[in-house]
Amino acid sequence: MSTADPCKKFACKLQQCLNDNVYQPSRCEYVIEELRQCCIKHSAISLVCDGIDTSKPYEHNTVDYRKAQK
Helix, strand or coil: CCCCCCCHHHHHHHHHHHHHCCCCHHHHHHHHHHHHHHHHHHCCCCCCCCCCCCCCCCCCCCCCHHHHHC
């Protein structure tokens, strides 16, 4: 019997945030941090966390196009 992935809800929340914000990670930093914190706790059992670097806080390197247009 498999258990539910403890970080899946945060991954889904991130996908929704990115979708709602034209895939601008700068607008979803709080959700990315929630996912990172979950992965710090559950990386050994969470498939969602595979490939997520939890060694340092997330820093985006993208430009928010709406802010750039102003």
